[in-house]
Amino acid sequence: MPDFSPTQYAVPFFVIAVLIEMVWSRLRAPDAYEPMDTLVSLCLGLGSTAAGALFGGFALYVFIAAYEYRLFDFGAEWWSVWWAWPLCFVLDDLKYYWVHRAGHRIRWMWAAHVNHHSSQHYNLSTALRQTWTGSFTFGILFALPLILLGFHPAMIAIAGGFNLIYQFWIHTEAIDRMPRWFEAVMNTPSHHRVHHATNPRYLDRNYAGVFIIWDKMFGTFEAERTDEPIRYGIIKQLGSFNLIWSVFHEWIGMVGDIVQSPWRHKLSYLLREPGWSHDGSRETSDTIRARWIARRSSTNPVADRNPIAADHEAA
Amino acid sequence: MEIPPLLIQFGGSIIAILAIYLLARAMGLGTTPKLTDEAAVQHAANEVKDGFSPVRIAIARGGAAALARDVDGQIMVIKRHGNQFVGRVLTRSAKVCEVVDAIEIDPRETQFGTVRLSIVDPGYWADAINRL
Ligand SMILES: [Zn+2]
Numbered sequence: 322m323p324d325f326s327p328t329q330y331a332v333p334f335f336v337i338a339v340l341i342e343m344v345w346s347r348l349r350a351p352d353a354y355e356p357m358d359t360l361v362s363l364c365l366g367l368g369s370t371a372a373g374a375l376f377g378g379f380a381l382y383v384f385i386a387a388y389e390y391r392l393f394d395f396g397a398e399w400w401s402v403w404w405a406w407p408l409c410f411v412l413d414d415l416k417y418y419w420v421h422r423a424g425h426r427i428r429w430m431w432a433a434h435v436n437h438h439s440s441q442h443y444n445l446s447t448a449l450r451q452t453w454t455g456s457f458t459f460g461i462l463f464a465l466p467l468i469l470l471g472f473h474p475a476m477i478a479i480a481g482g483f484n485l486i487y488q489f490w491i492h493t494e495a496i497d498r499m500p501r502w503f504e505a506v507m508n509t510p511s512h513h514r515v516h517h518a519t520n521p522r523y524l525d526r527n528y529a530g531v532f533i534i535w536d537k538m539f540g541t542f543e544a545e546r547t548d549e550p551i552r553y554g555i556i557k558q559l560g561s562f563n564l565i566w567s568v569f570h571e572w573i574g575m576v577g578d579i580v581q582s583p584w585r586h587k588l589s590y591l592l593r594e595p596g597w598s599h600d601g602s603r604e605t606s607d608t609i610r611a612r613w614i615a616r617r618s619s620t621n622p623v624a625d626r627n628p629i630a631a632d633h634e635a636a
Numbered sequence: 637m638e639i640p641p642l643l644i645q646f647g648g649s650i651i652a653i654l655a656i657y658l659l660a661r662a663m664g665l666g667t668t669p670k671l672t673d674e675a676a677v678q679h680a681a682n683e684v685k686d687g688f689s690p691v692r693i694a695i696a697r698g699g700a701a702a703l704a705r706d707v708d709g710q711i712m713v714i715k716r717h718g719n720q721f722v723g724r725v726l727t728r729s730a731k732v733c734e735v736v737d738a739i740e741i742d743p744r745e746t747q748f749g750t751v752r753l754s755i756v757d758p759g760y761w762a763d764a765i766n767r768l
């Protein structure tokens with residue numbers, strides 16, 4: 322069985338790429354980096370690997386147990402079946418799309434994923450803001466279909482590692498657009514900038530990992546527009562560089578809501594979308610987008626039908 | 637005693653992280669933006685809450701913070717955070733106190749902190765916030 326963790330080998334390249342982007346930032350975009358923000362992002366990355374080593378064992382145990390019930394068998398030398406690798410990679414990316422979508426639409430999952438989004442910057446160091454608490458969600462369930470299909474947990478882990486490595490380079494403002502054919506199929510800096518945006522137009526869009534086609538298939542794709550500059554982060558920006566707060570704030574908020582709410586609403590605070598409240602006093606990405614659409618069509622009824630008119634809306 | 641290799645790796649990573657942070661500082665990355673006029677505050681306020689349109693604005697001396705009030709009487713405090721701006725729409729639990737030449741506002745939001753603003757009409761804003 323191959324014992325190989327691709328992300329580990331990638332770390333030196335991550336560091337070099339961040340340094341190169343810092344030089345770019347110095348020359349071209351001094352606001353792209355903020356030292357404290359970068360410090361927090363890098364610590365989140367390191368802490369995530371430590372948390373994975375500490376708590377990842379449970380997921381591994383579940384996967385190995387589930388593998389016993391596989392429907393198809395690639396044999397004892399499963400790693401030598403060459404076509405299983407690209408197939409596993411594509412299916413794992415499909416799995417990633419749904420885990421990630423759940424990560425934005427179910428508060429329990431969002432509590433773990435939010436720290437990837439809580440920076441107001443978007444640079445290569447942002448890519449390293451990985452979760453510490455993913456093991457405390459039900460995210461592992463999404464991998465079970467792959468395991469039951471007969472893909473070995475190690476093969477899925479390696480595919481997932483390459484998926485994560487791919488996603489590193491798209492966290493940058495230094496690249497505007499890739500060639501047309503590439504933008505059509507692959508996740509790119511442009512598509513993923515949209516994912517990190519808090520503009521109403523861009524909320525909860527572009528969940529893709531490697532292939533953007535999933536968003537186009539499942540109706541969550543939004544193209545980046547040159548007339549709508551992106552603001553990065555989360556709806557309620559933290560306003561703090563406290564590392565521990567950035568890891569746990571949503572967990573703390575969620576548990577507080579569950580404790581304080583009436584019994585029949587408790588489960589909703591766990592499983593409904595972030596921002597949902599039983600008295601409607603808070604905002605979700607859906608209510609924010611709805612209000613934005615209503616405002617736009619009342620101030621400029623033509624804007625919705627005519628994208629050229631929308632270009633001048635701000636004037 | 638032998639130090640476990642994982643611990644060495646972890647320690648090395650922390651040193652590398654601090655080195656990158658210090659390098660980013662030494663390179664002068666991250667500017668210090670200022671709220672220079674009402675348009676800048678309007679822009680920042682709309683980023684804090686989409687659609688928030690201020691009818692009255694107070695910019696703190698130095699441009700690091702501001703207050704904005706909309707037609708419904710909602711009050712937002714905006715502060716500089718790193719090289720960005722963040723803000724909160726104040727609720728009834730917000731605390732305000734007038735000090736020598738400024739007011740201090742605590743939105744009572746974990747980790748957000750107290751914002752100190754040196755403004756021309758602190759009394760008006762303190763009253764408004766107390767009446768929320
Ligand atoms: Zn996300």
Ligand SMILES: [Zn+2]
Nearest residue numbers: 437448492513
């Ligand atoms: Zn990302």
